[in-house]
Amino acid sequence: MKHFLIWIFLFFFAMSGLAQDLNIKGQITDTSGESIIGVNVKVKGKDTGTITDIDGNYHLQAAPNDILVVSYIGFITQEVPVKNRTVVDIRLIEDVKALDEVVVVGYGTQRKADLTGAVIRADIKTLKRSPNSNVLQSLQGNVPGLNIGQVTNSGGTPSMSIRGTNTLGGNKDVLVILDGIIYTSSLSSINPDDIESVDILKDASSTAVYGAQAANGVVMITTKKGVEGKPKITFSSSYTFSNPTHNYCPMNREEYLDNVRDFYYTEAFLGPDYTTPNPDFDLASKLPDAPLRDENGNVSPYNYNWWDEGTQSGHLFENRFNISGGSKSINYMLSYSNTDQRGFIVNDDFKRNSVRMNLNAEIAPWWKIGIQTFGAFVNQDGAEPGLWNLITQSPLIEPYDENGKIKPYPFNTLDTNPFMGSDIDDYERHNYFFGNISSEIKLPLKGLVYRLNFGNNYRVDNHFQANQYGYNLQGEAYKEHTGYYDYTIDNILAYNATFGEHHIDATFLYGASERKYDYTKALGQGFTRMTLGYNSLEQATTRYVYSDAWREALCYQMARVSYRLMDRYLITGTVRRDGFSGFAANNKYATFPSIALGWIISEESFFKIPWIDYLKLRGGYGISGNQTSRYKSLSTVASEIRYIFGDGGKPVIGQEVSALGNNNLKWEKTAGINLGLDFTILGQRLTGSVEYYSTTTKDLLYDVALPDITGFSKIASNLGKIKNKGFEFILTSKNIQTSDFKWTTSLNFSTNSNKIVTLTGEDNDGDGIEDDNISSNLFIGQPISAVYGYVVDGIYQLGDDIPAGFHPGNYRIVDMTGEGEITPEDRVILGKGDPAYRFGIMNTLEYKNFTLSFFINSVQGGKDGYLAANSSSLVRDQNNLRWNRISAWDYWSPRNPDAVYARSISTPKITPTVYEDRSFVRLQDVSLSYAFPKSVTNKVGLSEIDLFFSGKNLLTFTKWHGWDPEAGSTYSGRPVMRSFSFGVSLTY
Incomplete structure (x- = not known):
């Protein structure tokens, strides 16, 4: 035992x-x-x-x-x-399914795998080091179907459109949603570093939740919030210096004088070819103004550089501070940023200070509250010199006299000194305030949640100016005050439940919004002294007061139900009803439905293709609306001087109805389909999607001109039909993935085209075909951006067989009718202003702690596409003799027969507009960063230290003549800036 x-x-x-x-x-x-x-x-x-x-x-x-x-x-x-x-x-x-991120879809979020509409998340993190003071600049070329223009002034907001144009006279703005609330202020007020994600809703089935306000697509901006853990503190600072991609400058003294000689080539040069200088030519006698000559009648000795005086190197200095953290019941994010940007033109300044607080708290297991609020304070003091006058001032004259005072009219003509526009007292401030308060309550039924959003958006704009040169040099000053306020209140009931292989996600909404605007201006003209400037307008001899205001309201209801079966069959149905105060009494409301289907084919048991990891087919149909401006359906009154009682009498203001009201004005509607295919293949090496869409817009909102005999100028109406279609493709490739080196490429490609199907339906010439509206540049069967004009085939040269009414140096117009003379009947459709396609390529390479990324952006016109006016036709007259020009602009002369632009002695019978293709390929963004290893950061008590260097708009390949293909016309446009930035980011 x-x-x-x-x-x-x-x-x-x-x-x-x-x-x-x-x-x-x-x-x-x-x-x-x-x-x-x-x-x-x-x-x-x-x-x-x-x-x-x-x-x-x-x-x-x-x-x-x-x-x-x-x-x-x-x-x-x-x-x-x-x-x-x-x-x-x-x-x-x-896990492919887990990698499908959650995206914001409007009044909620949704797994990307469950999406049935065209929704895409922008890759803003890759470009976060680029010198962009506006978040839209980071999206340029980044998302297929989202078209972002260039910024050419400090703090500017670029143009934005989604999937082209669907309207003629309706609202063309993309709807911006900030933290769940419609944001109507400038995006330049938002600190890009505060933004966590940007989602774009593109088709009718995804935008349907916002109804008529989302006719042109939706951009969903979500700001950062804190996460559970100890406080995380981040500070970053960067400095950017910039100059124009093409630093064109006006002609210097000798170039300017050569320009005058070329205007007088028959006298300044010897025939018959007029390329040999004439030693007896008296150049000084041809100068049109006395200030261009000295006291002896000779050419002025000056060679003043007006351009250097009115321009400068640009810079952007940014400092950003962020602290975030939280516990299980509360999280927070606080941020501050300071932006100081200086543009290329003197006084093109933008300074922004912004503060933000995002707070989310769980008051009880069944109750959460949240606050997202920020304030932005923008300083844009200072007025720029007139760009056109800066270019055209002659180098033979100086802006200041011997006492250092401005010469108001250097030519002794009405052409003003450009520095009269900048040497003034200018105060311009914009203050933005935004606040969204939300409350979320879990109701007794499991999966049922009620959420209340109350958003406020308030803006105050003040512009004060005192100009001692204004009002014919007698002095002018004014104070402008603009106030804007809107509120949005949304009641949202959401239900989310899973029953075995069935999943239901339903959202119901009832909301309202109101917007208010007021404007006041006090103006004084004629000052004996301007010591107090705009702060003492009562000293003006003549005083004026102006005011304006408007108010509009919206209410809406929406229901959206998403159903998922067996994680492979998807259906989403949405109905939205909108009411808007701006529509006629008979059509205040309209209803916009949509439905979309999805099928995850790769989840089927019969699907046995080993190299396809994930495959989903999507299709949707929906109707979206577009709303008119707030008073379009009403008769409007114009006020102006109608009578003066005798010589020297006071004018009497009269009013008359200028636009006829329309009680039947209704909502513009766009019906469209969207087909999409999402895929991941080759062991998750390639991920992408393909989209095709086609829409038809009818009942177009358009102002129809009325005959003067009616006493009215126009009436807002519904007419016509437009078709719009396009194709989009995005592909991300993991080219190399090792422990030390990674290389990822992302490519996006998109096309878009539209055409006018019908307009008024009128056939005035009886040929059985609807008439075009030539005066408005609208043509049946052609794109909205159709370019209509003369076909130009070079420039007439000496010795050419030149038709009557034209001269050497004029543009050569093609006789399209073959009648032997050039008439307006020779005008034809030359092409369109829209591009044929766009593409962008982003490459990101990571080697140990180094990250290099570079982004190529391109817009291509294809055949006769992406056209814009780019012509200049100089004729010898007093203005063209005195005005300077950009030296790089290539004008015709017998010595320069292959020039781009026309220049002649006499005015032609017809001066055509010449259009050029704006196609380009641009190395848009390059960024190099280095993250210090933990062995270094731990020693200094930090968790992260990043150094970065970036460049923007480094190289542009284009045949366009001018500042930049995206910057506008040759003369009225502004230069696009090439920027280099370096900075540091510290995280504790």
């Missing part, structure tokens, strides 16, 4: 030893062998757990028979038996 008891004791002792926990360690890596930080490693069924460190290593205790549960966002969760091992290395496999 004694021996038996000893054996029993020894057995249980051994068993207890076997049951003791083991000290287990290991490393977690991905399929490429790279370690993963922050992976959760838990013992199944126990509270024991840990996370991996910076090298992917973990340590914990577990029994020999325990099971480790390993999970991380974006990877398949694994259960790994310990099996009495002390070293357990684990390789995680990426």
Whole structure:
């Protein structure tokens, strides 16, 4: 018995030893062998757990028979038996479904895998180091179907459109949603560093939740919020210097004088070819103004550079501070940013200070509240010199007299000194305030939540100016005050539930919004002294007061139901009803439905294509609306001087109805389909999507001109039909993925075209074909942007057979009718202003702690597309003799027969507009950053230190003549800036 008891004791002792926990360690890596930080490693069924460190290593205790549960966002969760091992290395496999991010879809969020509409998230993080003071600049060329223009002034907001143009006279603005609330102020007020994500809703089925306000697409901006953990403090600072991509400048003294000679080539040069200088030519006698000559009648000796005086090197200096953190029940994000930007033109300045607070709290397990609020304070003091006058001032004259005072009219003509526009007292401030307060309550029924959003948007604009040169040099001053306020209140009821293989996500909305605007201006003219300037307008001889105001209101209801079956069959239906105060009494409301279907083919059991990881087919149909401006349906009154009682009498203001009201004016409607295919292939190496869309817009909002005999000028009406279609493609490729080196490429491509199907339906010439509206440049069967004009084939040269009414140096117009003379009947459709296609390519290369990215953006016109006016036709007259020109603009003369622009002695019978293709390929953004290793950052008490260098608009390849193909016309446009930026980011 004694021996038996000893054996029993020894057995249980051994068993207890076997049951003791083991000290287990290991490393977690991905399929490429790279370690993963922050992976959760838990013992199944126990509270024991840990996370991996910076090298992917973990340590914990577990029994020999325990099971480790390993999970991380974006990877398949694994259960790994310990099996009495002390070293357990684990390789995680990426999960395609988990990689499908959650996107903002309007009044809620949705897994990308569950989307049935055309929704895409912009990649703003790749371009976060670019010198952009406006978030839209980071989106340029980044998203297929989203078209962003260039910014050519400090703090400017570029133009924006989604999928082309669907309207003639309706609202053309893209709807911007900021943290769930419609944002109607300038995007230049938002600090780009505060933004977490930007989602774009493009088709009717995805924009339907916003009804008629979303006719031109929706941009959803979501700002950052805090996460659970200790406070995270980030500070970044960057400095950017910039100059024009093409620093054209006006002609200097000799070039200017050569220009005058070329205007008088028949006298300044000897025939018959007029290329040999005539030594007897008296140049000074041809100068049109006395200030261009000295006291002896000779050419003025000056060579003044007006351009250098009125321009400067640009810069952008930014400092950003952010602190965030939180606990299980509350999270916060506080930020401050300071932006100081100086443009190329003197006084083109933009200074912004912005503060933000985002706060989310769980008051109770069933109640959450949130606050997203910010204030932005913009200083744009200073007026720019007149750009046109800066170019055209002659180098033979100077802006200041011998006493240092401005010469108001340097030519002794009505042409003003450009510095009269900048040497003034100018105060311009814009203050923006935004606040969204939300409350979310879980109702007793599981999955049912009520959310209340109350958003406020307030803006105050003040522009004060005192100009001692105004009002015919007698002095002028004014104060302008603009106030804007809107509020939005949304009641949202959301239901989310899963029943076995069935999932339902429903959203119901009832909301209202009101917008108010007021404007006041006080103007004084004629000052004996301007010491107090705009702060003492009562000293003016003549004083005026102006005011304006408007108010509009909207109300709406919406229901959206999404249903998912077996994680593969998807359907979304939406109905939105909108009411707008601006529509006629008979049509205040309209209803806009949509439906969309999705099928995840790769989830089917019969789908056995090994190289296709994920495949989803989408299709949707919907009707969206477009609203008119607030008073279009009403008769409008014009006020102006109608009578003066005798000589020197006071004018009497009269009023008359100028536009006829229309009680039947109704909503413009666009019906469209969208087909999409999402895919991931080749072991998740390639991910992309393809979209095709086609829309038809009818009941177009358009002002129809009325005959003067009616006493009215126009009436707002519904007429015509437009078709719009396009194709979009985006592809992301993981070219190389190793532990030390990664190379990723993202490509996007898009096309868009539209055409006018019908207008008024009128056939005045009786040929059975509807008439075009030539005066408005609208043509049946042609794009909205159709270019109509004369076909130009070069410039007439000396010795050419030149038709009557034209001269050497004039543009050569093609006789399209063959009648032997040039008439307006020779005008034809030359092409269109819209491009044929757009594409962008982003490459990102990561080597250890270095990251290099470069982005190429291109817009191509194809055949006769992306045209814009780019012509100049100089004729010898007083103005063209005195005015200077940009030296790079290439004008005709017998010495320069292959010139781009026309120049002649006499005015031609017809002066055509010449159009050029604006196609370009641009190396738009390049960024290089270095993240210091943890061994360095830990020593200085920081978690991250990043250094970065970036460049913007570095190279542009184009045949366009002028500042830039995206910057506008040759003369009225402004230069696009090439920028270089460097900075540092510190995180504690």
